Amino acid sequence: KTSHLNLHPKGGVPLPSSAVSSSIKSSSTQQENLEKLQSVIETRKHLMKEMCAKYKGSISKTITPDHVKQIFVEDRNKLLYCSVPKSGCSNWKRTLMVLSGQASNAENIQHDMVHYGGHIKTLNMFNQKEIMHRLETYTKFMFIREPLERIVSAYRDKFENPNEYYHNLFGKPIISKYRVMPSEEALKTGNGVTFEEFIRYLLDVHRPVGMDIHWEQANQLCHPCLIHYNLIGKFENMEEESNFLLRTIGAPPSLMLPSFKDRNPKDARTSKQITEKYFSQVTMMERQRVY
Incomplete structure (x- = not known):
């Protein structure tokens, strides 16, 4: 049957x-x-x-x-x-x-x-x-994907690896707004955004640069309440x-x-354990707000 x-x-x-x-x-x-x-x-x-x-x-x-x-x-x-x-x-x-x-x-x-x-x-x-x-x-x-894991995956892909486009467009304004006394080099290149800075950007209603599809919420991308999948x-x-x-x-x-895995294949795939490691760098309140 x-x-x-x-x-x-x-x-x-x-x-x-x-x-x-x-x-x-x-x-x-x-x-x-x-x-x-x-x-x-x-x-x-x-x-x-x-x-x-x-x-x-x-x-x-x-x-x-x-x-x-x-x-x-x-x-x-x-x-x-x-x-x-x-x-x-x-x-x-x-x-x-x-x-x-x-x-x-x-x-x-x-x-x-x-x-x-x-x-x-x-x-x-x-x-x-x-x-x-x-x-x-x-x-x-x-x-x-589990939302926190997806955020860590996006951060690792776009900010921990060489990526001129993301470092220029997102890295520079993130460092400029959220880092205390940033170096001239960091402001010039946008390299080295920390996970904590990235989370502060995500939670900021007055963020200095808009969202990106790699970390925008799935419901904002696919509209599952409007389109019946x-x-x-x-x-x-x-x-x-x-x-x-x-x-x-x-x-x-x-x-x-x-x-x-076709992006940065040498990096381990973002897992539950890796996600926990990154989110241990932010407060419980920030973690709950991200979720």
Whole structure:
């Protein structure tokens, strides 16, 4: 017996169970795992619905191009992926390029080609009618990451490694505002922002420079109360949930989400332990406010 893995909320296209049964030849254990995962996904959607109901008054009723600028479009398989940086987005973009026929192997696609090659359109590039058609008929998904871990990952990537763009645009004003007696060198280069300074910037309503997609909240990037996602996946279980999605849409069995870390590969992936180490540098009050 194959369960009906209907990933589509109201307004989407129901996924026939035959699409799943033909692509997943599973043992009873695998079947059990699939059903468990499906149950987890449904629970998440239910929790999201409850959460959104609480904030219903403050949620926009109209979807504008600005709401969908982080959503990547893969027309061939009718997929919409909302990209949350520092939550595995590079590997999902690689996978979309393979699904759309622009690449044959996700593992061989370089980081710059993924992010700056312009190979995948974003939904805001279409007119309103085309945007709404895709939102109503395509499978929509996003992945989220434990928020504190994502912040540490963004800090390590952008401020602990050479990055002229981020050090210039964010480092200089952060050091200028939050450091007592900064050196001329620090003000000139923006290098060496401490984690404590970064957190003070995040918590400051009068911050000296705006937010960036790498640490902006996922709900501000993907608007899950306005757009009803079929799958809200978790970065911590990304491989299993991504491959589950690939099988349910009928992707070739050989296509799996790549699991490599493509930015600063020599650095250990930001874990719970690493996150704890960084947040031990700030006060409990600051930690709670960030969360």
